[in-house]
Amino acid sequence: MEKSIQARVVSNRAIARGIYEMELECGQALDVTPGQFLHIAVPGDGSRILRRPISICRAQGSGITLLYQVVGEGTHRFSCAVSGDMLDCLGPLGNGFSVGAQVKRAAALGGGIGTAPLYQLMAANPQVEFDLFAGSRSGDLLYYMEEFAQVAHTHWYTDDGSAGEKGFAAQGLAQALQAGGYDAVYACGPMPMVRALAQVMKAHPQTPCQVSLEERMGCGVGACLVCTCKIKQGDAWHHKRVCADGPVFPISEVMLDE
Amino acid sequence: MNKPDMKVVIAGVEFKNPVIAASGTFGFGREYDRFYDISALGGISVKGLTSEPREGNASPRIAETPSGMLNSVGLQNPGIDAFLAGELPELRKKNVVILANAAGRTIEEYAAMTARLSAADVDMVELNISCPNVKQGGVAFGSLPESVFDVVSAARKTCAKPLMVKLSPNTADITKTAQAAERAGADAVSLINTLTGMAVDLEKRRPLLANVTGGLSGPAVKPVALRMVYQAATAVKIPVVGMGGIMTARDALEFMVCGARAVMVGTANIADPMACPKIIAGMENYCREHAISDINTLVGTLQV
Ligand SMILES: Cc1cc2nc3c(=O)[nH]c(=O)nc-3n(C[C@H](O)[C@H](O)[C@H](O)COP(=O)(O)OP(=O)(O)OC[C@H]3O[C@@H](n4cnc5c(N)ncnc54)[C@H](O)[C@@H]3O)c2cc1C
Ligand SMILES: Cc1cc2nc3c(=O)[nH]c(=O)nc-3n(C[C@H](O)[C@H](O)[C@H](O)COP(=O)(O)O)c2cc1C
Numbered sequence: 001m002e003k004s005i006q007a008r009v010v011s012n013r014a015i016a017r018g019i020y021e022m023e024l025e026c027g028q029a030l031d032v033t034p035g036q037f038l039h040i041a042v043p044g045d046g047s048r049i050l051r052r053p054i055s056i057c058r059a060q061g062s063g064i065t066l067l068y069q070v071v072g073e074g075t076h077r078f079s080c081a082v083s084g085d086m087l088d089c090l091g092p093l094g095n096g097f098s099v100g101a102q103v104k105r106a107a108a109l110g111g112g113i114g115t116a117p118l119y120q121l122m123a124a125n126p127q128v129e130f131d132l133f134a135g136s137r138s139g140d141l142l143y144y145m146e147e148f149a150q151v152a153h154t155h156w157y158t159d160d161g162s163a164g165e166k167g168f169a170a171q172g173l174a175q176a177l178q179a180g181g182y183d184a185v186y187a188c189g190p191m192p193m194v195r196a197l198a199q200v201m202k203a204h205p206q207t208p209c210q211v212s213l214e215e216r217m218g219c220g221v222g223a224c225l226v227c228t229c230k231i232k233q234g235d236a237w238h239h240k241r242v243c244a245d246g247p248v249f250p251i252s253e254v255m256l257d258e
Numbered sequence: 259m260n261k262p263d264m265k266v267v268i269a270g271v272e273f274k275n276p277v278i279a280a281s282g283t284f285g286f287g288r289e290y291d292r293f294y295d296i297s298a299l300g301g302i303s304v305k306g307l308t309s310e311p312r313e314g315n316a317s318p319r320i321a322e323t324p325s326g327m328l329n330s331v332g333l334q335n336p337g338i339d340a341f342l343a344g345e346l347p348e349l350r351k352k353n354v355v356i357l358a359n360a361a362g363r364t365i366e367e368y369a370a371m372t373a374r375l376s377a378a379d380v381d382m383v384e385l386n387i388s389c390p391n392v393k394q395g396g397v398a399f400g401s402l403p404e405s406v407f408d409v410v411s412a413a414r415k416t417c418a419k420p421l422m423v424k425l426s427p428n429t430a431d432i433t434k435t436a437q438a439a440e441r442a443g444a445d446a447v448s449l450i451n452t453l454t455g456m457a458v459d460l461e462k463r464r465p466l467l468a469n470v471t472g473g474l475s476g477p478a479v480k481p482v483a484l485r486m487v488y489q490a491a492t493a494v495k496i497p498v499v500g501m502g503g504i505m506t507a508r509d510a511l512e513f514m515v516c517g518a519r520a521v522m523v524g525t526a527n528i529a530d531p532m533a534c535p536k537i538i539a540g541m542e543n544y545c546r547e548h549a550i551s552d553i554n555t556l557v558g559t560l561q562v
């Protein structure tokens with residue numbers, strides 16, 4: 001039977017502006033597929049009744065590392081957790097990235113806090129040579145640059161040019177794809193980046209591309225149907241659950257209308 | 259003390275305990291059966307069914323509000339055929355009362371749904387005349403006593419199984435809609451469905467839900483739900499099943515004291531997949547601690 005995990009906070013610290021790294025001790029080794037997430041109850045007075053989905057950035061035995069950006073009350077309360085606090089987590093949940101045996105060289109595209117789960121993807125697949133194209137609005141929002149350099153050839157971008165190259169990471173990926181040689185593309189980031197990626201991949205229909213989507217969630221386990229996105233199936237489309245059918249989908253199947 | 263008697267009977271249907279998973283929050287039970295054997299529940303009200311498959315509304319379909327949430331799923335479901343062929347046989351393997359929650363766009367559609375569902379291997383039909391998230395039908399039928407009477411009368415004629423009518427809180431006087439359902443031949447009423455609400459993003463000046471409005475549930479609605487269950491239970495003779503914001507065993511017992519013969523638990527499942535078994539265990543404990551040998555003796559015991 002599945003159970004919720006009572007995870008102990010080992011450390012919790014800011015690593016960039018508004019971005020935190022939290023290390024959790026889960027008491028048992030977790031079987032993690034890169035791209036899966038934990039669904040975490042918001043600590044405090046119980047007035048925030050919904051759990052928050054946070055991707056697994058790093059998994060080692062019973063230790064899990066999460067990277068999260070403070071954007072509202074729930075993530076604010078996460079940022080207040082101190083070593084020894086307990087968090088009530090469900091997971092690992094969802095269908096993560098799949099890396100086929102034929103994949104020797106791959107590109108990863110990350111935007112903002114969405115780059116975090118790509119770490120586990122690349123760390124868990126050392127047989128693959130990865131190029132990472134990652135961007136944020138500005139340099140003070142970049143994180144884990146050294147860690148990523150250990151698992152990929154990294155290319156950093158900022159919208160304002162305050163660090164890395166000025167511009168969008170998706171453009172960097174587009175150029176690299178022209179040169180060819182990638183067996184697959186993996187991505188996670190905000191909607192504008194996903195849209196740009198979808199455009200880029202249209203020119204490379206033979207290169208499989210998987211993207212991790214975000215949607216607001218309730219149960220996180222597939223029962224309440226609040227987290228749906230539009231997925232193509234032949235000529236039709238269906239509302240699929242990001243929590244249970246995703247969060248990772250082939251980008252060719254994702255319908256990105258406004 | 260011995261194990262208290264938790265069994266309740268509603269419209270001739272026996273539930274091993276008074277806790278029923280509320281429609282729309284529990285799918286068809288599969289997801290939660292991975293966390294615990296769902297045979298532990300008194301009953302399951304399945305996701306609201308319609309005659310054809312429905313994809314539901316656009317996302318975002320959920321917004322958190324203080325001590326509650328809004329949803330605007332819009333009755334996404336695989337349709338009655340897929341339910342009967344795929345989901346029902348699986349769920350039937352469990353030792354749990356099955357309520358088929360059904361919605362329609364017209365009175366004729368409601369009657370056709372109750373005909374087909376009551377001919378199938380379900381224990382009860384729960385008529386959903388209170389969904390606030392669909393353009394046609396749903397709450398449109400549940401707000402006025404006259405339309406409640408009409409739709410329940412038509413459904414009653416075709417329903418060969420016990421018929422429970424799920425009432426909407428979006429109405430002027432809950433006693434009038436409860437009585438209309440009773441007069442039209444309902445065997446029981448369940449309440450409340452969600453309260454129509456809204457949430458906005460001030461900076462973007464946009465609604466948080468793609469559907470603009472949604473249904474409010476969770477602890478925020480509990481005082482309203484308790485009041486309505488209390489009023490309905492005093493207004494009708496048929497059994498009342500209470501819900502709205504039940505998160506704990508104490509919440510559930512409060513509804514029973516206010517007149518509910520059983521309770522449904524919705525949003526609590528979303529917050530905690532183990533909510534229902536925890537609530538059942540807590541209710542049993544409460545009975546033990548208070549030397550209550552039969553949970554039915556609590557029903558309607560509110561002293562006013
Ligand atoms: C599969 C998945 C993985 C994610 N992984 C990460 C991660 O690794 N690191 C990280 O910082 N963030 C991640 N997010 C986004 C994160 O879940 C939200 O930023 C967070 O829920 C915001 O909560 P809040 O209370 O601080 O914000 P509020 O805006 O106060 O939250 C209100 C409600 O909206 C929901 N919500 C708000 N923004 C989002 C969003 N972007 N996506 C989904 N729900 C949202 C909240 O869960 C909550 O229910 C992920 C989202 C998904 C769907
Ligand atoms: C996500 C969600 C979906 C729902 N879908 C249905 C439905 O299909 N049919 C129905 O009768 N009620 C539906 N409801 C209403 C619940 O069954 C219940 O009446 C309501 O949420 C109040 O109870 P609660 O506060 O315990 O959730 C839904 C509620 C939620 C939160």
Ligand code: FES
Nearest residue numbers: 218219220225243
């Ligand atoms: S969050 Fe409930 S189905 Fe995805």
